[in-house]
Amino acid sequence: MTDKRNILIQLDPDAQASTFDRVVAVDAGAEVIFSHHSVTPDQVEPLVHGAIFTRGQEDLRHTAIFIGGTDVTQGEALLRRLLATFFGPMRVSVMLDANGANTTAAAAVIAAKKHTPLEGATALVLGGTGPVGQRVAMLLGKEGATVRLASRSAQRAKDTAAQVNQTLGHPRVTGVEAYNHDNTAQALKGVSLLVAAGAAGVKLLSQEQLTGAGSIKAAIDLNAVPPAGIEGIDVMDKAKERHGIVCYGAIGVGGLKMKIHKAAIRSLFESNDKTLDAEAIYAIGQTL
Amino acid sequence: MTDKRNILIQLDPDAQASTFDRVVAVDAGAEVIFSHHSVTPDQVEPLVHGAIFTRGQEDLRHTAIFIGGTDVTQGEALLRRLLATFFGPMRVSVMLDANGANTTAAAAVIAAKKHTPLEGATALVLGGTGPVGQRVAMLLGKEGATVRLASRSAQRAKDTAAQVNQTLGHPRVTGVEAYNHDNTAQALKGVSLLVAAGAAGVKLLSQEQLTGAGSIKAAIDLNAVPPAGIEGIDVMDKAKERHGIVCYGAIGVGGLKMKIHKAAIRSLFESNDKTLDAEAIYAIGQTL
Amino acid sequence: MTDKRNILIQLDPDAQASTFDRVVAVDAGAEVIFSHHSVTPDQVEPLVHGAIFTRGQEDLRHTAIFIGGTDVTQGEALLRRLLATFFGPMRVSVMLDANGANTTAAAAVIAAKKHTPLEGATALVLGGTGPVGQRVAMLLGKEGATVRLASRSAQRAKDTAAQVNQTLGHPRVTGVEAYNHDNTAQALKGVSLLVAAGAAGVKLLSQEQLTGAGSIKAAIDLNAVPPAGIEGIDVMDKAKERHGIVCYGAIGVGGLKMKIHKAAIRSLFESNDKTLDAEAIYAIGQTL
Numbered sequence: 108m109t110d111k112r113n114i115l116i117q118l119d120p121d122a123q124a125s126t127f128d129r130v131v132a133v134d135a136g137a138e139v140i141f142s143h144h145s146v147t148p149d150q151v152e153p154l155v156h157g158a159i160f161t162r163g164q165e166d167l168r169h170t171a172i173f174i175g176g177t178d179v180t181q182g183e184a185l186l187r188r189l190l191a192t193f194f195g196p197m198r199v200s201v202m203l204d205a206n207g208a209n210t211t212a213a214a215a216v217i218a219a220k221k222h223t224p225l226e227g228a229t230a231l232v233l234g235g236t237g238p239v240g241q242r243v244a245m246l247l248g249k250e251g252a253t254v255r256l257a258s259r260s261a262q263r264a265k266d267t268a269a270q271v272n273q274t275l276g277h278p279r280v281t282g283v284e285a286y287n288h289d290n291t292a293q294a295l296k297g298v299s300l301l302v303a304a305g306a307a308g309v310k311l312l313s314q315e316q317l318t319g320a321g322s323i324k325a326a327i328d329l330n331a332v333p334p335a336g337i338e339g340i341d342v343m344d345k346a347k348e349r350h351g352i353v354c355y356g357a358i359g360v361g362g363l364k365m366k367i368h369k370a371a372i373r374s375l376f377e378s379n380d381k382t383l384d385a386e387a388i389y390a391i392g393q394t395l
Numbered sequence: 396m397t398d399k400r401n402i403l404i405q406l407d408p409d410a411q412a413s414t415f416d417r418v419v420a421v422d423a424g425a426e427v428i429f430s431h432h433s434v435t436p437d438q439v440e441p442l443v444h445g446a447i448f449t450r451g452q453e454d455l456r457h458t459a460i461f462i463g464g465t466d467v468t469q470g471e472a473l474l475r476r477l478l479a480t481f482f483g484p485m486r487v488s489v490m491l492d493a494n495g496a497n498t499t500a501a502a503a504v505i506a507a508k509k510h511t512p513l514e515g516a517t518a519l520v521l522g523g524t525g526p527v528g529q530r531v532a533m534l535l536g537k538e539g540a541t542v543r544l545a546s547r548s549a550q551r552a553k554d555t556a557a558q559v560n561q562t563l564g565h566p567r568v569t570g571v572e573a574y575n576h577d578n579t580a581q582a583l584k585g586v587s588l589l590v591a592a593g594a595a596g597v598k599l600l601s602q603e604q605l606t607g608a609g610s611i612k613a614a615i616d617l618n619a620v621p622p623a624g625i626e627g628i629d630v631m632d633k634a635k636e637r638h639g640i641v642c643y644g645a646i647g648v649g650g651l652k653m654k655i656h657k658a659a660i661r662s663l664f665e666s667n668d669k670t671l672d673a674e675a676i677y678a679i680g681q682t683l
Numbered sequence: 684m685t686d687k688r689n690i691l692i693q694l695d696p697d698a699q700a701s702t703f704d705r706v707v708a709v710d711a712g713a714e715v716i717f718s719h720h721s722v723t724p725d726q727v728e729p730l731v732h733g734a735i736f737t738r739g740q741e742d743l744r745h746t747a748i749f750i751g752g753t754d755v756t757q758g759e760a761l762l763r764r765l766l767a768t769f770f771g772p773m774r775v776s777v778m779l780d781a782n783g784a785n786t787t788a789a790a791a792v793i794a795a796k797k798h799t800p801l802e803g804a805t806a807l808v809l810g811g812t813g814p815v816g817q818r819v820a821m822l823l824g825k826e827g828a829t830v831r832l833a834s835r836s837a838q839r840a841k842d843t844a845a846q847v848n849q850t851l852g853h854p855r856v857t858g859v860e861a862y863n864h865d866n867t868a869q870a871l872k873g874v875s876l877l878v879a880a881g882a883a884g885v886k887l888l889s890q891e892q893l894t895g896a897g898s899i900k901a902a903i904d905l906n907a908v909p910p911a912g913i914e915g916i917d918v919m920d921k922a923k924e925r926h927g928i929v930c931y932g933a934i935g936v937g938g939l940k941m942k943i944h945k946a947a948i949r950s951l952f953e954s955n956d957k958t959l960d961a962e963a964i965y966a967i968g969q970t971l
Contacts, residue, residue, distance in 0.1 A: 112709055116702055123431055123438050126404055126445025130458065133400055133427055134450065139709055141718065142429065143699055150699050153753070157702025161941075162710070170706065177441075365449075411719055411726050414692055414733025418746065421688055421715055422738070430717065465729070653737075 111169040128175035135372035171375035179238035200381035212242030214364035226251035234305025248279030257285035303336035314339035331357035408469035416463035423660035459663035467526035488669035500530030502652035514539035522593025536567030545573035591624035602627035619645035687745040696757035704751035711948035747951035755814035776957035788818030790940035801826035810881025824855030833861035879912035890915035907933035
């Protein structure tokens with residue numbers, strides 16, 4: 108039978124399941140959505156069993172799981188438990204996009220790639236230790252860029268870079284500190300791509316440093332709450348040229364992010380063997 | 396795009412989201428319903444953000460919010476927070492009908508208006524300090540009636556009347572006490588419309604006083620649980636004439652209440668700027 | 684109006700509503716499902732009122748209630764409260780299948796009946812004091828079999844047998860102890876039908892005793908987790924002949940169980956007066 112309705116099981120660690128995630132799922136064509144809130148790792152097993160033991164092998168692709176909510180660490184813990192519960196072909200497709208980190212990172216890197224080559228480029232990721240920054244650094248490394256992952260703390264920058272390099276399998280990412288004019292200037296040397304992925308409302312770079320760096324071709328600020336992470340970039344900027352630099356703001360990237368999110372949800376129902384994390388979601392984004 | 400499915404987000408402060416509210420929403424044509432229970436005011440912001448940041452401006456009318464549950468005070472607190480989260484045109488339509496208070500009050504006043512003029516009439520609302528009673532008094536005041544809002548406590552009656560008058564913008568409502576034969580008789584003098592909106596199963600008026608008052612043209616008892624709030628009115632009465640008085644019981648008003656409720660839900664999806672409280676719901680009811 | 688969508692209200696005492704129960708409900712054609720988790724008996728009344736006071740008498744068959752989750756005792760408590768909330772024709776159809784106990788027991792007995800007559804047969808139910816075992820014993824007794832309900836504890840076996848006999852209205856079931864080779868051999872004497880309904884992963888019978896008993900025509904092991912409850916039966920066995928005995932494993936019975944579950948859900952929407960417990964579900968299974 109292939110007349111099964113497409114069911115998306117939304118697992119959310121937050122006290123209220125995200126309406127954002129659910130509206131996007133509806134608009135991506137998920138016909139039935141089961142929304143679970145306050146989900147803890149020890150509750151995952153029966154939730155997964157209900158997904159894999161109810162439909163025949165050939166119909167498993169019509170059931171999928173989405174892990175969302177605001178906390179990426181909690182989302183990753185749910186994903187680990189979930190993947191451990193599958194056995195062999197008895198599984199369903201799953202997507203992780205807690206706090207929108209995977210779709211946001213994918214959209215930022217895809218937007219950048221339209222304007223500047225990534226292979227061999229030198230990129231700087233400000234606010235690089237957060238979930239979005241880490242993913243941006245990883246995807247850029249994957250594309251062959253040399254990445255500087257910046258943080259106010261040199262130690263956290265190095266630790267995070269080491270983690271990302273382990274994921275990559277080779278050292279593409281270096282942790283650097285950037286908390287004042289001088290070390291930020293140092294981090295900017297020779298950079299062609301700049302991405303700011305810091306906390307909401309924290310200014311990470313002055314307009315003077317942005318335009319003074321000279322080598323920057325594209326700059327993307329993922330901060331949606333004023334003030335901008337990169338001074339001078341407007342939240343609505345979408346490939347807007349400013350002082351010779353192609354600029355994107357958070358909402359400017361947002362349209363692509365939403366397209367990627369919906370395409371990823373749709374792809375969950377193509378087969379039962381997908382695990383959509385940052386890389387797989389980035390791959391989907393590149394086909395759009 | 397206008398092929399978006401109509402999503403109703405049900406926010407309920409109770410431990411289980413109301414099945415009553417949800418069945419009515421289904422029957423009113425809401426295509427997808429997100430049911431949230433145990434909702435507190437501090438959880439409203441992200442729930443609203445998911446509603447307003449996921450669809451384009453032109454599609455926002457396809458998402459709406461319904462605030463229900465049993466506690467009107469909690470429902471009003473959610474509504475306040477929700478309206479404060481909207482900014483300008485970035486909003487969706489919203490309806491408040493906690494404990495059915497708005498649709499019940501609207502139905503009662505519309506039923507009354509079919510049988511007796513409200514403009515210039517003298518009306519008595521027994522059990523007037525509760526959420527339904529307050530709303531009945533307000534709508535009657537709006538229609539130009541002189542309203543006596545009665546309670547067992549003179550103080551609470553006065554306080555509530557003052558509150559309703561503030562909403563109205565002019566003094567139409569007077570608080571009166573009615574806890575025994577004599578002060579109830581006093582409250583009944585010259586009254587052409589009587590509405591009982593007291594607690595379930597509490598008798599507020601004897602049949603003798605009802606028929607003895609002389610001036611009453613219509614009497615509506617909104618109490619669904621025996622004994623009746625107004626002795627002699629049957630819960631099924633629907634424009635039933637008794638001793639020259641047109642009578643309605645709770646179920647007799649219920650059919651109209653349900654029609655109003657469904658029409659209000661449907662109207663939520665006509666534009667993204669509606670805030671359906673007692674007055675707006677009453678206006679919708681009058682078009683039916 | 685008969686254009687109402689079929690609504691299934693899922694009541695689940697567990698912290699997360701069963702995805703198993705919900706996927707099956709979707710596949711059985713329930714158009715809209717309300718999933719309630721952490722449901723306690725004192726919350727049942729308003730949940731039921733929402734089901735019975737929202738649609739007209741002629742449309743009540745389009746709303747139904749499913750009680751599921753993992754705990755049969757909690758499920759039965761919800762059912763009792765629910766039936767007490769209905770009054771006369773003001774009710775909706777309801778199905779209880781907590782832990783799949785009713786559909787599993789029905790499937791096991793129907794599978795057995797295909798291969799050996801039940802009327803006048805002697806049957807042994809190992810692990811008979813659990814919810815599935817009790818229901819298997821009851822259904823076999825109903826079909827006219829003489830049933831031995833076995834447990835490691837003679838007392839619990841007797842108490843449970845007494846309970847089942849009370850349900851049956853006549854003494855068909857005897858409690859027996861079976862915890863070692865000798866008393867199990869005693870319990871097996873003259874048995875033509877053997878059902879194992881013990882705890883997951885507990886071996887209740889050796890292959891030697893199974894084949895040595897001589898009289899057994901059919902053996903059904905409802906344990907899905909290795910080791911098998913009856914040694915030598917594979918979880919996939921479906922009417923597989925082994926040493927002259929027709930054998931079923933848990934998954935072998937599972938296909939029929941799912942068919943019964945879906946047929947039962949569908950039948951809920953045929954009228955508003957059904958209470959689907961073990962017997963009624965068994966009756967539905969026999970029509971398939």
